[in-house]
Amino acid sequence: MVNRYAPWRYILLILIITIGVIYATPNLYGEDPALQITHRVNLVDQGELNNIKSILESEGIDYQSIELEGNNVLVRFASEDAQLKAATLVREALYSSDRRYVVALNLAPATPEWLTSLNALPMYLGLDLRGGVHFLMEVDMESAIEKSLNRAAGELRSFMREEKIRYKAVQSSNQKIGIRFTSAETRDAARLLLEDEYRDYEFVESNDDRSWFIDISYNATALEEERRSAIEQNISTLKNRVNELGVAEPVIQRQGDERVVVQLPGVQDTVRAKEILGATATLEFRLVHGSFAEWSAAQASGKAPIGSRLYMQSDGSPVLLKRSVIVTGDQIVGAASGIDTQSGSPDVSITMNAKGADRMAKITRDNIGKPMAVVFIEDKFEFVEVDGERQRVRTTETEVINVATIRDQLSKRFHITGLDSTREARDLALLLRAGALRAPMVIVEERTVGPSLGQENIDRGFLSVVVGFVLVLLFMAVYYKLFGLVANIALTLNLVLMVAILSIFQATLTLPGIAGIVLTVGMAVDANVLIFERIREEIRLGNTPQAAIYAGYGKAFGTIADANITTFIAAIVLFGFGTGPIQGFAVTLMIGIVSSMFTAIFGTRAVINLIYGRKQVTRLAI
Amino acid sequence: MVSTKNNIDFMRLRKPAMIFSGMLMLMSLISLFTLKLNVGIDFTGGSIIEVGYQQAVELEPIRNALENQGFGDAIVQHFGSASEVLIRLVPDVDKDKAELSSEIIGLLQAANDAEIDVRRVDFVGPQVGEELTEDGGLAVLYALIAILIYVAFRFEYRFSLGSVAALVHDVVITLGIFSVLQLDFDLSVLAAILAVIGYSLNDTIVVFDRVRENFRKIRKKTSLEVVNISINQTISRTLMTSFTTLLVVLSLFFLGGEAIHAFAMALIIGVLVGTYSSIYVATTTALVLGISRSDLLLPEKEGDEMARP
Numbered sequence: 001m002v003n004r005y006a007p008w009r010y011i012l013l014i015l016i017i018t019i020g021v022i023y024a025t026p027n028l029y030g031e032d033p034a035l036q037i038t039h040r041v042n043l044v045d046q047g048e049l050n051n052i053k054s055i056l057e058s059e060g061i062d063y064q065s066i067e068l069e070g071n072n073v074l075v076r077f078a079s080e081d082a083q084l085k086a087a088t089l090v091r092e093a094l095y096s097s098d099r100r101y102v103v104a105l106n107l108a109p110a111t112p113e114w115l116t117s118l119n120a121l122p123m124y125l126g127l128d129l130r131g132g133v134h135f136l137m138e139v140d141m142e143s144a145i146e147k148s149l150n151r152a153a154g155e156l157r158s159f160m161r162e163e164k165i166r167y168k169a170v171q172s173s174n175q176k177i178g179i180r181f182t183s184a185e186t187r188d189a190a191r192l193l194l195e196d197e198y199r200d201y202e203f204v205e206s207n208d209d210r211s212w213f214i215d216i217s218y219n220a221t222a223l224e225e226e227r228r229s230a231i232e233q234n235i236s237t238l239k240n241r242v243n244e245l246g247v248a249e250p251v252i253q254r255q256g257d258e259r260v261v262v263q264l265p266g267v268q269d270t271v272r273a274k275e276i277l278g279a280t281a282t283l284e285f286r287l288v289h290g291s292f293a294e295w296s297a298a299q300a301s302g303k304a305p306i307g308s309r310l311y312m313q314s315d316g317s318p319v320l321l322k323r324s325v326i327v328t329g330d331q332i333v334g335a336a337s338g339i340d341t342q343s344g345s346p347d348v349s350i351t352m353n354a355k356g357a358d359r360m361a362k363i364t365r366d367n368i369g370k371p372m373a374v375v376f377i378e379d380k381f382e383f384v385e386v387d388g389e390r391q392r393v394r395t396t397e398t399e400v401i402n403v404a405t406i407r408d409q410l411s412k413r414f415h416i417t418g419l420d421s422t423r424e425a426r427d428l429a430l431l432l433r434a435g436a437l438r439a440p441m442v443i444v445e446e447r448t449v450g451p452s453l454g455q456e457n458i459d460r461g462f463l464s465v466v467v468g469f470v471l472v473l474l475f476m477a478v479y480y481k482l483f484g485l486v487a488n489i490a491l492t493l494n495l496v497l498m499v500a501i502l503s504i505f506q507a508t509l510t511l512p513g514i515a516g517i518v519l520t521v522g523m524a525v526d527a528n529v530l531i532f533e534r535i536r537e538e539i540r541l542g543n544t545p546q547a548a549i550y551a552g553y554g555k556a557f558g559t560i561a562d563a564n565i566t567t568f569i570a571a572i573v574l575f576g577f578g579t580g581p582i583q584g585f586a587v588t589l590m591i592g593i594v595s596s597m598f599t600a601i602f603g604t605r606a607v608i609n610l611i612y613g614r615k616q617v618t619r620l621a622i
Numbered sequence: 623m624v625s626t627k628n629n630i631d632f633m634r635l636r637k638p639a640m641i642f643s644g645m646l647m648l649m650s651l652i653s654l655f656t657l658k659l660n661v662g663i664d665f666t667g668g669s670i671i672e673v674g675y676q677q678a679v680e681l682e683p684i685r686n687a688l689e690n691q692g693f694g695d696a697i698v699q700h701f702g703s704a705s706e707v708l709i710r711l712v713p714d715v716d717k718d719k720a721e722l723s724s725e726i727i728g729l730l731q732a733a734n735d736a737e738i739d740v741r742r743v744d745f746v747g748p749q750v751g752e753e754l755t756e757d758g759g760l761a762v763l764y765a766l767i768a769i770l771i772y773v774a775f776r777f778e779y780r781f782s783l784g785s786v787a788a789l790v791h792d793v794v795i796t797l798g799i800f801s802v803l804q805l806d807f808d809l810s811v812l813a814a815i816l817a818v819i820g821y822s823l824n825d826t827i828v829v830f831d832r833v834r835e836n837f838r839k840i841r842k843k844t845s846l847e848v849v850n851i852s853i854n855q856t857i858s859r860t861l862m863t864s865f866t867t868l869l870v871v872l873s874l875f876f877l878g879g880e881a882i883h884a885f886a887m888a889l890i891i892g893v894l895v896g897t898y899s900s901i902y903v904a905t906t907t908a909l910v911l912g913i914s915r916s917d918l919l920l921p922e923k924e925g926d927e928m929a930r931p
Contacts, residue, residue, distance in 0.1 A: 270724075270743065442747075446746075448742060448743035449741070450674075450741040452739055453741040453881075460879035464874045464876075464878040468872075468874065471870070512810055515810075515813075515814075515874060519870065522863075522871065523824065525863060526863040533856075558831065563823075563831075567820040570769060570819055573768050577757055578757065582813045582816065
């Protein structure tokens with residue numbers, strides 16, 4: 001029964017303290033306002049760095065540093081004013097040569113180099129602390145499947161034409177494609193051929209008096225694949241759009257089967273962010289059908305002639321357009337907004353990909369002198385109540401924004417007019433550049449915290465941690481004297497370790513997380529209280545001081561372990577089943593339990609042994 | 623053999639304590655069924671918009687402006703200070719969507735000359751609200767089950783039931799007080815309730831640990847006496863830990879700001895109730911279920927020194 005620790009234990013303790021202090025240190029340094037410049041396709045290099053440097057220097061804007069960091073150029077400034085001024089300048093200068101640069105405002109941690117070289121970074125602050133937007137977006141899977149079946153229906157038609165199968169009609173609706181035949185024989189023959197060619201589908205046959213049908217739908221694997229690719233394509237489109245918005249360190253992550261989490265730290269104009277992210281706007285180019293008289297007749301009867309569809313123009317007048325599309329928004333690779341030099345109205349200049357350019361060239365060449373229309377398509381959502389259940393209903397708004405006579409053969413590049421405002425032109429250009437969403441998305445949850453509230457949350461959280469912490473330290477010192485002071489060292493170390501662990505794992509620190517830290521501070525004392533009370537008890541039983549220390553730690557250990565393990569189990573359950581704020585809380589609680597057990601048992605024992613071990617002691621200051 | 627600084631007959635009061643707890647729980651349940659919880663948009667769905675003005679503002683003009691645009695049922699109130707305004711939109715089937723908050727912000731902006739600062743926007747779709755309620759409820763339920771199993775495994779099933787009884791007691795009473803006072807119940811309060819579960823459990827386990835130890839050590843006393851001795855031995859630790867925890871929770875309550883007010887309140891109630899329940903509810907339940915020395919003896923093989931007389 002000797003209260004001595006082997007040297008290796010002290011070495012271990014010192015090692016852990018050192019690591020803890022190093023990785024907690026980055027949190028002491030603040031953040032610099034900065035610009036982060038990346039390119040959506042290429043890696044930026046020294047050339048761009050020098051370019052940006054000369055832009056800033058020619059305008060006399062002071063910056064603290066400029067460096068190449070991974071695949072971006074990072075420029076630090078002393079003030080936010082300089083940062084904002086520089087952002088406007090650099091954007092203008094870079095965008096004029098290449099629209100694919102992304103210039104984002106950012107707060108870069110001012111961690112010294114020797115720390116970053118050790119991979120020591122400050123804690124990652126949640127949006128409730130740094131300000132920003134959190135969206136949970138849901139993909140409308142039904143319409144994703146519908147769209148893809150629509151495409152498939154077209155394919156089936158041309159396949160059957162090629163194979164000379166005589167079908168009556170092909171129609172897609174209700175998540176399946178229905179093909180109608182006039183005899184059982186053709187139907188059966190068609191099925192054999194189709195089944196052989198299309199392995200992703202399920203075929204169901206039916207018939208009535210005069211018609212024989214095949215209903216085609218995706219089989220389970222194909223359906224799964226369609227859903228997966230729908231959400232993945234949407235995520236990549238969202239990423240492009242977020243890049244267009246110029247957000248530093250965005251988080252775009254899949255959550256579950258149908259949802260995507262989008263986190264945009266530091267975004268101020270949330271209204272615009274919302275519009276851009278959820279927008280489904282795209283364009284289609286179609287040839288015009290018939291004459292004005294036919295358009296009016298179609299509007300009056302509500303029936304469009306075969307091969308055409310009735311559309312509305314922005315002024316409310318009708319127009320008939322051919323059913324077959326010349327090109328769709330998918331084939332647009334570049335778009336920039338500007339002002340039309342002739343009319344002075346906003347316009348968007350468009351660049352097509354090779355396939356789209358070919359088709360555009362061919363069709364416009366054959367149709368010179370005829371009118372062509374630009375159709376603007378957007379999906380909107382509304383909630384309606386059906387049988388007491390809330391349901392989301394999608395409506396598609398289509399509008400012909402421009403009808404113009406084809407004067408010349410168009411090809412890769414051309415521009416369109418007919419937009420209401422420069423803002424509309426700018427947003428449309430952005431959406432065309434970023435690509436269309438495969439399926440519409442709707443925001444099902446939003447959490448926006450303004451930058452001022454974020455700062456306030458940090459300040460208040462910090463203050464309450466400090467005050468609570470100091471009160472506990474004072475109380476412990478008064479109540480347990482020397483042992484209390486030892487416990488206080490352990491408590492401080494516990495706080496340092498928690499910060500270090502949160503920093504190392506780059507776990508997101510949220511407001512509930514701070515509350516978790518505060519609570520852990522309160523509860524971390526518990527282990528020491530248990531030990532010290534036990535030591536006092538042993539002394540009352542008449543044990544010698546050394547024996548009391550030994551027995552105190554020994555007997556309290558079981559209790560501490562039991563109590564902490566049960567709480568830890570509760571924390572794991574919270575983490576597993578909880579969401580956002582609850583998870584943040586659970587993480588800090590778990591970290592706190594582990595580090596407080598270490599510091600309160602191992603840490604204090606090491607110090608107590610150092611003080612009382614190897615000595616004749618008659619009284620303990622407890 | 624057994625040393626205690628104090629020797630209070632806690633168990634003498636176990637019947638009045640049971641009645642007291644029973645009454646509190648009954649009142650809580652009645653309130654929960656009649657007044658219900660003042661649940662926030664996290665669970666019901668809806669929107670909250672918090673804006674800051676440059677100086678103090680009157681609420682009436684804002685209400686009127688909103689009413690004119692068809693937001694007559696919006697709740698408008700000051701939040702924190704007279705220059706900060708909180709607008710709560712009750713869930714509405716037709717209008718519930720994220721774009722709504724943009725509309726309101728535009729409207730407020732138009733009605734005010736100076737720039738307004740958007741401090742917070744929360745929108746929760748009805749579907750998500752339902753899921754959060756379900757997930758939150760399940761989290762509590764699973765936590766209780768996991769604890770029940772662990773304690774049954776480490777101690778004995780009567781202790782396990784005792785600790786869960788104490789937890790249910792704490793959760794019901796904390797919820798009851800939130801219901802009676804009609805305090806805002808949001809996601810952070812749910813997190814606090816879960817923390818209370820963890821805390822109260824911690825307390826209970828410490829007492830049970832001592833009861834188990836004493837059952838193995840003391841042979842010539844009744845179960846009731848053993849429990850009484852154990853509570854006496856642990857009471858100073860129970861109160862100390864509660865006190866230090868209260869210190870920090872109170873600092874959260876007073877300094878943490880509006881955003882964690884409800885959270886801190888739930889913790890304060892929970893720590894107080896949790897401390898009481900680990901002394902009276904958990905042990906009394908175990909006693910009523912007939913816990914006795916023979917249930918806790920270690921198997922012969924394990925030569926634990928503490929098991930020896």
